[in-house]
Every structure is written in structure tokens, then in C-alpha cells.
Amino acid sequence: MEKKLTRKEREKLARREAIIDAALEIVSEKGFEGLTMDELAERAEVGKGTLYLYFKSKTSIYLALCERGSALLNQQMAKVITKNLPGIKIVEELGQTYLEFIQRQPVYFTAFSYYENIIDQDVIEESEIAAQCEENAEQAMTYIVRALQIGMQDNSIKDEFDPKVLGLIIWGASKGVMHIAFLKHEKHRMKVLDEVDVSLKSLINGFIKLIGSGMRK
Amino acid sequence: MEKKLTRKEREKLARREAIIDAALEIVSEKGFEGLTMDELAERAEVGKGTLYLYFKSKTSIYLALCERGSALLNQQMAKVITKNLPGIKIVEELGQTYLEFIQRQPVYFTAFSYYENIIDQDVIEESEIAAQCEENAEQAMTYIVRALQIGMQDNSIKDEFDPKVLGLIIWGASKGVMHIAFLKHEKHRMKVLDEVDVSLKSLINGFIKLIGSGMRK
DNA sequence: TTCAAATTTTGACTGTTAGTCATATATGGA
DNA sequence: TCCATATATGACTAACAGTCAAAATTTGAA
Numbered sequence: 001m002e003k004k005l006t007r008k009e010r011e012k013l014a015r016r017e018a019i020i021d022a023a024l025e026i027v028s029e030k031g032f033e034g035l036t037m038d039e040l041a042e043r044a045e046v047g048k049g050t051l052y053l054y055f056k057s058k059t060s061i062y063l064a065l066c067e068r069g070s071a072l073l074n075q076q077m078a079k080v081i082t083k084n085l086p087g088i089k090i091v092e093e094l095g096q097t098y099l100e101f102i103q104r105q106p107v108y109f110t111a112f113s114y115y116e117n118i119i120d121q122d123v124i125e126e127s128e129i130a131a132q133c134e135e136n137a138e139q140a141m142t143y144i145v146r147a148l149q150i151g152m153q154d155n156s157i158k159d160e161f162d163p164k165v166l167g168l169i170i171w172g173a174s175k176g177v178m179h180i181a182f183l184k185h186e187k188h189r190m191k192v193l194d195e196v197d198v199s200l201k202s203l204i205n206g207f208i209k210l211i212g213s214g215m216r217k
Numbered sequence: 218m219e220k221k222l223t224r225k226e227r228e229k230l231a232r233r234e235a236i237i238d239a240a241l242e243i244v245s246e247k248g249f250e251g252l253t254m255d256e257l258a259e260r261a262e263v264g265k266g267t268l269y270l271y272f273k274s275k276t277s278i279y280l281a282l283c284e285r286g287s288a289l290l291n292q293q294m295a296k297v298i299t300k301n302l303p304g305i306k307i308v309e310e311l312g313q314t315y316l317e318f319i320q321r322q323p324v325y326f327t328a329f330s331y332y333e334n335i336i337d338q339d340v341i342e343e344s345e346i347a348a349q350c351e352e353n354a355e356q357a358m359t360y361i362v363r364a365l366q367i368g369m370q371d372n373s374i375k376d377e378f379d380p381k382v383l384g385l386i387i388w389g390a391s392k393g394v395m396h397i398a399f400l401k402h403e404k405h406r407m408k409v410l411d412e413v414d415v416s417l418k419s420l421i422n423g424f425i426k427l428i429g430s431g432m433r434k
Numbered sequence: 435t436t437c438a439a440a441t442t443t444t445g446a447c448t449g450t451t452a453g454t455c456a457t458a459t460a461t462g463g464a
Numbered sequence: 465t466c467c468a469t470a471t472a473t474g475a476c477t478a479a480c481a482g483t484c485a486a487a488a489t490t491t492g493a494a
Contacts, residue, residue: 008490037481047444049483058481116400117330161423169394169424176393177386183333206378207386214431225461225470254452264473266454275452 016054019044020064027065028107032114035061056127059118063129066115069108070136073101077143087151088216092208094147095174099204102178109182112175141167151215158217170211177207233271236261237281244282245324249331252278273344276335280346283332286325287353290318294360304368305433309425311364312391316421319395326399329392358384368432375434387428394424 022044026035037058041048055061080093102109115133145167151157181200239261243252254275258265272278297310319326332350362384368374398417 036479038479041445048481049444050442052482053442113334116396117334161427165420165423166427168397168420169427172394172397173390173424174393176391176396177389179333179393180385180389203382203385206382207390210378210383210386210428210431212431214427214429229471253450255450258474265452266473267471269453270471 012054015046019046019051019054019061020068023061023065024107027110032062032110060127060129062111062114063127063133065108065111067129067132067136069105069111070133070140072105073098073108074136074139074143076101077140081143081146086154086156087147087149088156088212090147090150091144091157091170092212094144095204095208098174099178099201102182103200106182109178113179116175141171144170148215155217157215161215166215173211174207177204232263236263236268236271236278237285240278240282241324244327249279249327277344277346279328279331280344280350282325282328284346284350284353286322286328287350287357289322290315290325291353291356291360293318294357298360298363303371303373304364304366305373305429307364307367308361308374308387309429311361312421312425315391316395316418319399320417323399326395330396333392358388361387365432372434374432378432383432390428391424394420 019040023035023040026039026043035058037048037051040061041051044051051061055064076097077094080090080097083090083093085093145163148157148163148166148170152159152163181203236257240252240257243256243260252275254265254268257278258268261268268278272281293314294311297307297314300307300310302310362380365374365378365380365383365387369376369380398420
């Protein structure tokens with residue numbers, strides 16, 4: 001009873017995933033503003049009312065995208081954290097992982113940005129999904145902090161910072177640099193991340209180098 | 218004819234400013250999502266149609282907030298850049314200036330974030346106001362780059378980075394750290410920036426220290 | 435197999451809000 | 465004063481998120 005889901009439960013879950021898939025498709029094509037519940041219903045091949053059986057609101061759907069994205073990213077980061085490397089290297093590889101993830105699936109970057117810009121307290125506090133997003137974000141932070149601690153232990157990273165504060169700074173700064181890189185190239189004919197790759201990568205690499213030499217012992 | 222505006226022109230300009238004032242008021246109280254054109258018309262004491270004589274769309278009004286904010290911030294930054302200090306100090310003071318500006322008028326931080334998240338090419342490219350925002354942002358970047366160049370000249374900053382790339386990195390990273398600090402405290406009972414001040418300031422200061430030791434010679 | 439209760443799905447409907455436009459009002463020169 | 469031009473208005477339209485009574489489907493007891 002604890003592990004096997006009934007057929008019904010599995011079907012419900014699958015339907016939910018199908019809706020998220022459709023939403024990702026639309027957002028990839030038309031951006032966040034471009035998603036309407038009517039079109040989503042059509043693409044997911046359900047009635048509009050059905051959407052509201054699976055998600056409380058349009059915002060909840062956006063949150064679900066964010067949740068899926070952050071779970072995927074965490075999977076990738078988890079692989080890095082177990083490697084047997086100096087702490088500073090792990091931090092750098094985490095950065096690389098993030099970059100590659102975003103390049104491969106830029107739609108999730110948009111989803112994360114959306115999430116971070118919701119100020120609406122009520123939505124965040126009352127939503128199951130938002131809670132999961134928070135948890136995923138916390139997990140990601142834990143990976144960074146862990147890597148920093150390893151680095152302080154093995155002397156590859158200065159120990160004059162509190163690792164948690166440093167983690168927060170690195171997290172925020174990475175997001176910001178990524179965001180700028182993203183914009184810079186979306187604005188002038190948005191091929192987004194393919195040909196642009198060089199410049200984005202060099203920006204991020206410059207950032208890693210800067211931060212790296214700031215915290216390296 | 219080139220400097221003196223007619224009474225009519227002055228009145229038109231004043232009306233425009235009054236609309237922006239009203240918009241700032243509403244956004245401060247209810248956030249960006251909370252602004253409706255009907256309420257704005259009421260607060261600005263004009264008919265709804267009048268709003269559209271002064272602004273092409275709701276988005277244009279948001280852009281106008283951003284434009285005003287960035288102009289104000291640039292004024293503050295301009296003061297710093299003329300000081301006779303080592304380059305690295307100027308960079309740090311620019312950071313402080315930004316922090317203080319946001320603390321004093323957090324609504325503009327929201328406006329900047331809004332601006333940075335508009336992906337809608339068409340709006341940005343066809344808008345007079347957006348062009349002005351771009352120009353202001355570029356001006357701000359110029360201040361940072363200038364400070365970095367001064368620092369490289371006076372040997373207070375490593376010259377292994379391209380100052381423009383470094384400027385972009387610093388700009389993006391600052392925004393990101395600021396954003397995180399902002400959220401961190403808006404989420405858990407949003408007194409935003411008053412009592413929270415300590416933690417926000419310590420975060421930003423940690424960031425300045427980190428970046429500083431990364432680029433200091 | 436049959437059928438009625440329970441569950442799930444549906445799309446027509448409602449309310450809200452951005453944006454429009456025909457009409458009304460104000461201005462200023464003759 | 466009168467007219468032409470410029471400015472302002474709010475009732476109206478269109479688009480969209482979200483609701484809910486009715487329809488369709490599933491279940492399981494007889």
C-alpha cells in the first residue's frame with residue numbers, strides 16, 4: 001500500500017505530467033506571457049475545467065514548471081557533489097553544471113526567474129508546489145555550502161567567510177550574471193543560447209575566475 | 218524657442234509626471250500586479266482614456282517608472298565617479314550607492330526587475346521610453362567600467378580582465394546578490410528593508426569583499 | 435451483465451481588466 | 465462672440481482567468 005500506486009493514481013499522475021509537458025512546450029514557443037489556459041487545455045487535450053482539477057491556478061502551473069526544473073538541476077548537481085575533488089573544483093563544476101543545464105533547457109531559466117519575481121506572499125505560502133520549489137532551492141544551496149566546506153577543509157578555499165553566507169552570495173551572483181548574459185543575447189535577435197554560446201560561456205567563465213580568485217586561498 | 222517651453226507644454230509634462238507619481242504610489246502599496254489602469258486613472262485624477270494619451274500601454278507606464286529610477290540612480294552614481302579616489306574604492310562606493318538607493322526607494326528595484334524580465338522584443342524595440350532605459354543602463358555601466366579603468370591605471374585593480382567584461386560581471390552579480398537579499402527578507406514577513414537592513418548590508422558587504430579580493434592587485 | 439451511485443470531465447458562462455473610440459469639453463485666435 | 469483645433473472622457477469591446485451545473489465515465493454490488 002505504500003509503494004504501489006493504483007492504476008487510477010498512476011493515470012492521474014501521468015495526466016498531470018502531460019499538462020506540464022504541454023505548458024513547457026507553449027512557454028518555450030511563446031514565453032511566459034504567451035500561455036493561456038485555453039490554449040493549454042487544447043494542447044494537453046483536456047477541457048479547460050480539467051486543468052483546474054490538477055492545478056489550483058495558472059500560477060500553480062508556472063510553479064510546477066519551476067519545481068520540475070529545479071528537481072532536474074538538483075539531479076545533475078548531486079552527481080558533482082559526490083566526486084572526489086578539491087572543494088574549489090567542486091564549486092566550479094557546480095557552476096558549469098548550472099550553465100550547461102540552462103543552455104540545454106533555457107525554458108527553465110525563465111521559469112526560475114518567474115518564480116523569483118513572484119512577490120505574492122499568499123500564493124507562495126499556500127501552495128504545496130511552491131513549498132517543494134523552496135525545498136529544491138534549499139537543496140541546491142546545500143550542495144554549494146557543502147562544496148565550500150569541503151574546500152575550507154582541504155585548504156583550497158579561504159575560511160574567512162561563513163560558508164552559508166558565501167554560498168548565498170555565490171548563488172545570487174551566479175544567477176545575476178547568467179541573467180545578464182541571457183538578456184544581452186535575447187535582446188539583439190534571440191537565438192538565445194546556441195551561437196551566442198561563446199560569449200555567454202566566456203562571461204560565466206570570467207565570473208568563475210573572478211569569484212574563484214576571491215575565495216581561493 | 219529652444220529652451221522655453223510654452224505653458225501648454227509645461228502642463229503636459231507636469232501631467233505626465235503626476236501620472237508616474239500616482240503609479241509609483243500604487244506599485245509601492247500593492248506591487249506591480251496590483252496596478253490597474255482604472256485605479257491609476259482615479260488616483261491621477263484623469264479619465265482612463267487620458268492615460269493612453271500620455272502612455273502607449275500599461276507596459277509603457279512600467280517602463281517610465283524604470284526610466285525615472287535609473288535616471289535618479291545615475292545622478293547618485295555620477296557624484297561618486299568624480300571623486301578623487303583609487304579605482305577600487307570608487308567601485309566599492311558605487312556599490313554602496315546602489316545599495317543605499319534601493320534601501321531608500323525599494324519600489325525602483327521592483328521596477329528594474331520588471332524591466333529586466335520583459336522579453337517582449339516588440340515592446341522594447343518600439344518604445345521611446347525603453348530606449349531611454351537602455352541608455353541609462355548603459356550610462357551606469359559606463360560608470361563602472363570607468364572606475365575599473367581608473368583602478369587598473371592606478372594599480373588598485375588587476376588588469377588581467379577586460380574592463381568591459383568585468384563591468385558586466387560586476388553589474389550582473391550585484392543585481393543577483395541584491396535580488397536574493399531582497400527576496401530572502403520579503404518572503405518571511407516583508408518588512409523589506411528596514412529592520413532587515415543588517416543582514417542585507419552584511420550580505421552586500423560580503424559580496425563586495427569577495428569581488429574586491431578577486432580583482433584587487 | 436446491469437444499473438445506479440460515485441467520480442471525473444467538460445465547455446458555456448462570469449467577472450475583471452487592458453485598451454479603443456465616438457462624443458464632449460476646453461482653448462485660443464479672428 | 466464664434467469657429468477650428470486640441471484635449472479629455474468614460475461607456476464599450478475583446479481577451480482571458482477562473483467557476484460550476486450538467487454530461488460522461490467508471491466502479492462495484494446484485
